[in-house]
Amino acid sequence: MPQKTINGTTIDVNEEGFMTDHSQWxxxxxxxxxxxxxxxxxxxxxxxxxxxAADYGEKGVVPGxxxxxxxxGIATKDLYxxxxxGPIKKAAxxxxxxxPASCV
Amino acid sequence: MLMKKNLLILGAGTxxxxxxxxxxxxxxxxxxxxxxxxxxxxHYYQPGFLFMPFGLYSDExxxxxKRRLVGGRVEYIEAAVDRVDPxxxxxxxxxxxxxxxxxxxxxxxxxxxxxxxxxxxxxxxRKDVFEFYTYEGARALREQMAKWKGxxxxxxxxxxxxxxxxxxxxxxxxxxxxxxxxxxxxxTEITYVTPLSGAFTKPTAAKIxxxxxxxxxxxxxxDFNIARVDNEKKAxxxxxxxxVPYDMLVTVPVNMGDPMVERSGFGDExxxxxxxKNTLQSKVKENIFVIGDATDAPTSKAGSVAHFxxxxxxxxxxxxxxxxxxxxxxxxxxxxxxESGHGKGxxxxxxxxxxxxxxxxPVPGVGPFSLLGESQINHLGKLAFKWIYxxxxxxxxxxxxxxxxxxxxxxxxxxxxxxAKV
Numbered sequence: 001m002p003q004k005t006i007n008g009t010t011i012d013v014n015e016e017g018f019m020t021d022h023s024q025w026x027x028x029x030x031x032x033x034x035x036x037x038x039x040x041x042x043x044x045x046x047x048x049x050x051x052x053a054a055d056y057g058e059k060g061v062v063p064g065x066x067x068x069x070x071x072x073g074i075a076t077k078d079l080y081x082x083x084x085x086g087p088i089k090k091a092a093x094x095x096x097x098x099x100p101a102s103c104v
Numbered sequence: 105m106l107m108k109k110n111l112l113i114l115g116a117g118t119x120x121x122x123x124x125x126x127x128x129x130x131x132x133x134x135x136x137x138x139x140x141x142x143x144x145x146x147h148y149y150q151p152g153f154l155f156m157p158f159g160l161y162s163d164e165x166x167x168x169x170k171r172r173l174v175g176g177r178v179e180y181i182e183a184a185v186d187r188v189d190p191x192x193x194x195x196x197x198x199x200x201x202x203x204x205x206x207x208x209x210x211x212x213x214x215x216x217x218x219x220x221x222x223x224x225x226x227x228x229x230r231k232d233v234f235e236f237y238t239y240e241g242a243r244a245l246r247e248q249m250a251k252w253k254g255x256x257x258x259x260x261x262x263x264x265x266x267x268x269x270x271x272x273x274x275x276x277x278x279x280x281x282x283x284x285x286x287x288x289x290x291x292t293e294i295t296y297v298t299p300l301s302g303a304f305t306k307p308t309a310a311k312i313x314x315x316x317x318x319x320x321x322x323x324x325x326x327d328f329n330i331a332r333v334d335n336e337k338k339a340x341x342x343x344x345x346x347x348v349p350y351d352m353l354v355t356v357p358v359n360m361g362d363p364m365v366e367r368s369g370f371g372d373e374x375x376x377x378x379x380x381k382n383t384l385q386s387k388v389k390e391n392i393f394v395i396g397d398a399t400d401a402p403t404s405k406a407g408s409v410a411h412f413x414x415x416x417x418x419x420x421x422x423x424x425x426x427x428x429x430x431x432x433x434x435x436x437x438x439x440x441x442x443e444s445g446h447g448k449g450x451x452x453x454x455x456x457x458x459x460x461x462x463x464x465x466p467v468p469g470v471g472p473f474s475l476l477g478e479s480q481i482n483h484l485g486k487l488a489f490k491w492i493y494x495x496x497x498x499x500x501x502x503x504x505x506x507x508x509x510x511x512x513x514x515x516x517x518x519x520x521x522x523x524a525k526v
Contacts, residue, residue, distance in 0.1 A: 069373075
């Protein structure tokens with residue numbers, strides 16, 4: 001399992017760069033992972049990341065787009081502005097959760 | 105006289121009809137009365153919708169009266185449900201009447217919601233924008249296909265999960281074959297547009313089916329999350345501003361559970377009922393069970409799944425009545441024929457733990473069906489299935505050799521997938 005050090009914290013990641021141990025995650029790690037995607041985290045980003053964390057805690061899976069809209073109150077358009085090209089995947093990565101499973 | 109207890113089934117589609125027919129044979133009907141409620145008098149053989157646009161099935165092939173498919177000693181009620189009141193163990197109908205229950209089975213399915221996507225039901229709806237997941241939709245598409253002279257045909261999926269997730273691929277393969285037969289393939293550009301990163305949801309099958317799309321010269325656009333249909337420009341537009349132009353759009357609209365689930369206050373964001381994926385007991389209340397497309401279980405929304413679930417749920421209803429612990433026996437088993445055109449087909453067999461892999465089915469090493477391989481017999485199996493559906497499946501009679509538990513035998517399982525308990 002590969003490891004990397006981001007803003008002073010060593011994290012375990014999979015081959016696609018998703019964290020495999022959420023206990024290693026902190027806000028500095030998030031900022032570092034976001035920077036790798038060319039994103040500077042601001043308040044609006046944190047609102048999304050915090051919703052993912054809360055919902056993951058409750059459901060055990062990364063919420064999909066519709067759940068972000070309906071339960072999180074975050075519009076799809078805004079998600080694409082905040083996390084361009086695949087917002088759910090990117091936000092999940094920065095929030096330190098697994099890559100969202102494709103549906104069945 | 106002793107008051108009978110009530111078992112109430114909401115929905116007389118594939119799953120609800122099978123449950124009624126299982127339970128009327130297994131329950132003590134001196135103590136229990138079984139009622140089933142549905143608002144629509146017609147039962148559709150939904151897999152047949154796929155064949156209608158190509159004139160392969162007629163209207164009559166796919167319709168039967170619902171009431172007749174539910175066997176004797178079950179009370180059939182034609183009515184629309186307003187909502188379930190789990191605290192009072194009762195169901196409120198839209199006509200104001202009330203049905204009390206001791207056990208409730210929710211089998212209200214899922215349906216396409218084209219109005220969920222901006223512009224989809226706009227000026228082009230059923231003129232150059234079509235779907236084939238409803239009887240009306242399949243008929244409208246058949247009329248338009250007959251007039252087709254060539255151009256850009258776009259087959260598109262809005263959002264997962266969808267009912268019968270292989271159907272859009274099958275439609276694409278059949279369109280390729282059908283256009284070829286009519287000498288229109290060379291003037292038709294076929295594009296397959298999907299929100300997924302591959303051709304299918306499961307990696308091994310995605311690779312094989314993706315290769316087939318390639319072979320048939322079908323363009324694929326991946327990771328496309330639709331924002332709107334632009335009826336003026338005749339293009340679908342994604343949230344990241346990509347556009348795919350069409351002359352005919354055949355889309356699979358957003359699928360959602362019955363609005364009744366939302367009115368009852370226990371659905372998720374797509375109106376699916378939170379359900380224990382192994383016992384099929386709802387997470388709403390212990391006397392509410394869920395089957396078929398209405399559940400939020402992470403397996404395909406398909407008739408084969410409902411068939412396998414029905415066997416487990418029947419056993420668990422009987423256990424619930426006796427006060428015994430429920431069996432966590434449903435493994436997510438799904439079994440899907442895929443039409444690939446030219447009289448051939450594929451067969452997929454998978455569950456929660458193992459994605460579709462190559463092999464032979466149902467008899468290991470023998471078949472006659474080949475898993476994840478293209479063959480004529482798979483296609484014939486799909487055609488034979490219509491008879492099996494009406495005469496065996498809905499009547500809750502057993503299908504020889506096919507168990508509700510997926511068999512790991514006869515499958516060539518790649519090493520990296522061995523995590524599944526074999």
